[in-house]
Amino acid sequence: MCAEIRKTASESIGKDPSGDIKNAIDQIGDDETLINFLCTNAPFDISEKVTLLSKSKMTDRALGLLSQLYVIEERLNLTQEIMKRAKHSMDENQKNAFLQQQMDAIRDTLYGDTADDADELLEAGEKAHMPKDVWKVFQKEVEKLRRYNPSSPDYSVQYSYLDTLVHIPWKPGKDRHTTFADARTELESDHYGLEKVKERILEQLALIMHNPKGQAPIICLVGPPGVGKTSIGKSVAAALGRKYERVSLGGLHDEAEIRGHRRTYIGAMPGRIIDAMKRVQVNNPVLMLDEIDKIGADYKGDPSAALLEVLDPEQNCHFHDNYIDVDYDLSNVLFIATANTLSTIARPLLDRMEIIEIPGYVVEEKREIAKRHLIPRICEHNLIKTEDFKISDEALDEIICNYTSESGVRGLEKKITALVRKCVLAKMNGDKFPDVIMPEHLYSLLGLAPHIHDRYEGNEFAGAVTGLAWTEVGGEVLLAESSLNPSKTPTLTLTGKLGDVMKESATIAFQWVRAHAAELGIRQELFERYSLHIHFPEGAVPKDGPSAGITIVTSIVSTFLQRRVAPRIAMTGEMTLRGKVLPVGGIREKILAAKRARITDIIISEANRRDIEDIPANYVEGITFHYVENVRQVIDIAITDETVINPLNLE
Numbered sequence: 001m002c003a004e005i006r007k008t009a010s011e012s013i014g015k016d017p018s019g020d021i022k023n024a025i026d027q028i029g030d031d032e033t034l035i036n037f038l039c040t041n042a043p044f045d046i047s048e049k050v051t052l053l054s055k056s057k058m059t060d061r062a063l064g065l066l067s068q069l070y071v072i073e074e075r076l077n078l079t080q081e082i083m084k085r086a087k088h089s090m091d092e093n094q095k096n097a098f099l100q101q102q103m104d105a106i107r108d109t110l111y112g113d114t115a116d117d118a119d120e121l122l123e124a125g126e127k128a129h130m131p132k133d134v135w136k137v138f139q140k141e142v143e144k145l146r147r148y149n150p151s152s153p154d155y156s157v158q159y160s161y162l163d164t165l166v167h168i169p170w171k172p173g174k175d176r177h178t179t180f181a182d183a184r185t186e187l188e189s190d191h192y193g194l195e196k197v198k199e200r201i202l203e204q205l206a207l208i209m210h211n212p213k214g215q216a217p218i219i220c221l222v223g224p225p226g227v228g229k230t231s232i233g234k235s236v237a238a239a240l241g242r243k244y245e246r247v248s249l250g251g252l253h254d255e256a257e258i259r260g261h262r263r264t265y266i267g268a269m270p271g272r273i274i275d276a277m278k279r280v281q282v283n284n285p286v287l288m289l290d291e292i293d294k295i296g297a298d299y300k301g302d303p304s305a306a307l308l309e310v311l312d313p314e315q316n317c318h319f320h321d322n323y324i325d326v327d328y329d330l331s332n333v334l335f336i337a338t339a340n341t342l343s344t345i346a347r348p349l350l351d352r353m354e355i356i357e358i359p360g361y362v363v364e365e366k367r368e369i370a371k372r373h374l375i376p377r378i379c380e381h382n383l384i385k386t387e388d389f390k391i392s393d394e395a396l397d398e399i400i401c402n403y404t405s406e407s408g409v410r411g412l413e414k415k416i417t418a419l420v421r422k423c424v425l426a427k428m429n430g431d432k433f434p435d436v437i438m439p440e441h442l443y444s445l446l447g448l449a450p451h452i453h454d455r456y457e458g459n460e461f462a463g464a465v466t467g468l469a470w471t472e473v474g475g476e477v478l479l480a481e482s483s484l485n486p487s488k489t490p491t492l493t494l495t496g497k498l499g500d501v502m503k504e505s506a507t508i509a510f511q512w513v514r515a516h517a518a519e520l521g522i523r524q525e526l527f528e529r530y531s532l533h534i535h536f537p538e539g540a541v542p543k544d545g546p547s548a549g550i551t552i553v554t555s556i557v558s559t560f561l562q563r564r565v566a567p568r569i570a571m572t573g574e575m576t577l578r579g580k581v582l583p584v585g586g587i588r589e590k591i592l593a594a595k596r597a598r599i600t601d602i603i604i605s606e607a608n609r610r611d612i613e614d615i616p617a618n619y620v621e622g623i624t625f626h627y628v629e630n631v632r633q634v635i636d637i638a639i640t641d642e643t644v645i646n647p648l649n650l651e
Contacts, residue, residue, distance in 0.1 A: 005034070005038070005062060005065060005066050006025065008066065008069040009038055009069055025038075035058065035061055035065055036053070038065055038069075039053050039061065039065055042065070042068065042069065044068045044071070044072060048064075048068060052064045052068075117150075117159060118142050118143075118145050118146050121142055121162050121163070122139070122142055124166045125139075125162075125165070128165075128166050128167075128170055130165070131170065133327075134170070134326045137325075137326055138165055141161065144158060145158045145159060145162060156266070157263060157265075157268065161324070164270060164274075165324060168277060168278050168328070169280070169283040172282060172283055172332050182239070183202070183239035183240070184202060184239075186238050187235050187236075187239055190231060190234075190235040190238075190373075191231070191232065191235065192369050192373070193361055193365040193368075194227075194358060195616065197221075197358050200356050201219075201232065201235075201356075204216070204219065204236075205236065205239055205240065208334070216334050217313075217353075217354045218311045218313075218335045218336075218337065218352055218353045218354065219337070219353070219354055219356060220337040220339060220350075220353040220354065220355050220356065221336065221338045221339070221358055222341070222356070223340070223358030223359065223360070223407070224360055224406070224408055224589065225406075225407075226408020226409050226410030226411070226413075227359070227360060227361070228408070228409075229338040229358060230246070230288060230290060230338060232336075232358075233288040233338070236336065237285070240334070242284060242285055242334070243280045243281075243286070244285060244288070245286075245287055246288040247272050247276050247287060247289050248290045248291060249289055249291050249292050249294065249295050249303070250290065251294060251296065252272075252296065252303045253297060253298050253300065254298075255300060255303050255305070256271065256301070256322070257271055257272055258272060258306035258310065259271050259306050259321055259322050260321040260322045261323055262323070263325070269323060270323040270324055271321050271322075273330070274321045274328065277328075277330075277333075283330075283332050284332035284334075285333060286333075286334045286336060287335050287336070288337075288338070289337040290338050291338065291340075292307075292337040292338065292345065293341050293343075293344045294340075302346075304349050305346070307349055308348055308349060308352065311335060311337075311349065311352045311353060312352050316329075316330040317331040337353060342355065357588075359588035359589060359592065359619075360406070360407025360588070361592075362618060362619060363397060363400050363595070364618065365618075366396075366409055366412060367396050367397060369409050370396055370409070371396070374416055375389070378417050378420050379420065382420050382424060384420060384423065388423070389419075390435065390436045391437040392436055392438050392439075394438065395438055398442055399416075399442065399446075400412060401596065402449040403442070403450065407589060418445075418446060457479055458567075459567050461644060462559050462561070462562045462644045463480075463481055463555045463558045463559035465480045465481075465551050465554045465558065465571070465638070466478070466479060466570040466571075467480055467570060468547065468570050468572040468590035468594060468602070469543070469547050469590070470547065470585065470586025475586060475591070477570065477593050477594070477596075477597045478543065478547075478548060478551065479536065480534065480551045480552055480554075480555045481534070481536075481555065482532060482533065482555040482556055482558070483532075483533050484526070484530040485530060486529060487531040489531075490528060490529065491531045491532075492510050492532050492534070493531065493533045493534070494534050494535075495533070495535045496537065496538070496543060497541065497543060499543065501545055502544050505548055505549040508577055509549060509553035510556060511577065512577060512631060513556045513557055513560070514527055520635070522557070522560045522561065526560060532556065534555065534556070546574040546582070547573065547584045547586075548572075548574075549574040549581075550574075550603065550628075550631060550634045551571055551572070554639065557635050557639060558638075561639065562643055562644055563639050563640060563641065563642060563643055565639060566601065566638055566639070566640055568599055568601060569599070569600070569601040569603065569637075569638055570599045570601070570603070571634065572584055572590055572602070573603070573608075573628075575631050579632065580629065580631075581606075581629060581631060581633075581634065584605070584608070587608055587615070588611075588619065590602075591619055591623065592619070594623065595622070595623065600622065600624060601623070602623055602624070603628055603634055603637055604625055604626070604627060605627070605628065606627040606628060606629045609627050
């Protein structure tokens with residue numbers, strides 16, 4: 001036991017740097033003296049020393065001492081291990097710091113100021129108020145930038161990515177304080193007419209002001225060109241005191257334009273949504289998605305499918321752009337989309353938007369828009385005083401009716417701009433210009449009025465019937481003509497570049513007339529001796545849709561009976577093989593086209609009565625509506641008892 005005590009004491013207490021205890025252990029030869037010496041001088045608690053020295057038996061004293069020596073040895077080993085680890089860690093830190101200093105010095109010598117790019121990015125990133133998860137990714141990517149050679153392509157790709165993350169707005173901007181009364185005034189001052197549209201916009205503005213943290217619906221403004229869809233978006237932004245940014249989607253056919261490119265090659269960039277946010281510098285702007293109906297799709301993907309995540313309030317709080325590769329919150333953005341038609345918009349995308357239809361303007365509204373908005377703006381852009389350029393209401397009406405044919409006011413703006421140019425030219429040449437432009441001045445200033453399609457062609461001939469059609473650019477007048485030709489093998493011929501729906505409507509109309517020939521007063525043998533030719537003028541213009549059914553059947557009956565169609569009458573509606581008249585859409589646009597063509601009577605399905613009742617009174621003023629349920633009622637209203645001047649000799 002004494003040998004174990006001597007050994008343990010030498011290994012633990014003997015490691016004292018001063019060496020005093022170790023020398024004493026080596027010099028003491030007597031075991032009892034050694035035990036008493038260690039019990040007195042060993043580094044453990046005094047109370048333990050007293051306990052050991054008070055023991056009378058040397059064996060008990062030796063066992064107690066050995067136990068204390070084991071504790072001292074264990075404690076010493078643990079202390080040495082901790083010191084060893086601390087020293088190793090200190091050496092690594094010093095080594096890394098030294099190497100980092102060396103690398104910074106080398107980089108500064110080789111590349112100059114580029115060594116500071118990473119530090120500048122970190123400083124800018126701290127001011128960008130990034131979310132915690134984005135900040136961690138940003139720091140990691142900055143450290144990766146430090147390892148790149150600034151002259152390598154990878155360095156420029158990485159730097160562009162980090163610079164994009166820094167300049168994307170991560171926190172909402174402060175709205176300019178506006179009241180609801182100010183918002184209403186802003187909207188009313190910028191737009192004339194469109195009462196229902198402005199009412200719906202004001203409802204949305206009131207909701208946003210009442211609950212700024214609520215989810216705003218995605219609004220889609222649908223209407224023909226030139227009716228003010230884009231300008232409404234600007235007015236909404238001004239009314240809310242928010243920044244405005246426009247994203248044009250017309251002709252887009254690459255999914256990467258929405259989601260961005262992956263950072264695997266030089267020239268990668270974020271999508272148009274993130275790029276717009278980067279330009280506007282706040283994450284709660286009014287973002288106008290223009291021409292959303294003109295998005296295409298090809299082998300590069302379907303952009304409309306990528307837009308689903310952007311326009312879904314449940315998903316756009318975690319919008320993922322492939323370029324920035326982190327989630328971005330778009331829930332604070334007020335999206336307003338515009339479209340000319342809904343037929344080309346994908347159904348899932350359409351389901352995520354609230355549709356607000358914007359019809360065209362009547363003549364009175366166009367006149368007021370020109371006087372209140374167009375003329376002052378055009379004069380201001382051309383540095384012309386409004387008192388130097390005056391135009392009468394009669395001249396404006398003449399331009400609207402005979403020089404333009406549209407639902408909006410874009411063509412009207414072009415004609416007024418042309419008049420302003422004439423005014424400036426006359427001023428520069430010193431020539432005389434009318435003090436007030438009157439209708440008689442328009443021929444010399446604008447030339448001959450162009451051919452306008454929305455013209456009533458008259459009813460001098462049998463089979464000439466005026467129909468109403470809807471197109472992407474608004475309503476149009478559609479003329480249908482029919483004629484009979486003797487033939488040994490009677491056929492039905494259709495011309496005018498018609499679509500499949502129009503061809504089917506013509507076939508149904510002809511079969512219905514043939515089936516009801518007796519009650520209509522048409523001899524059955526005429527169908528066996530004459531071929532029927534149905535033509536829609538302007539053969540170069542494609543025509544399709546279900547709105548021409550009753551127009552075609554009226555034309556056929558008028559031709560076989562050789563009787564005139566009632567004057568100044570137009571019609572729209574589809575028919576079934578049983579002769580039932582079905583409702584159609586685009587009623588407002590068709591009514592505007594009828595008013596431009598000076599139509600006084602319109603035949604329409606009884607099911608469309610509610611659409612007429614929902615239209616403002618000034619749109620339907622001067623027009624008489626005839627509501628029908630079957631084709632026989634259409635014929636009774638549309639076809640008169642008066643025969644044509646030179647009827648065909650139908651034997």
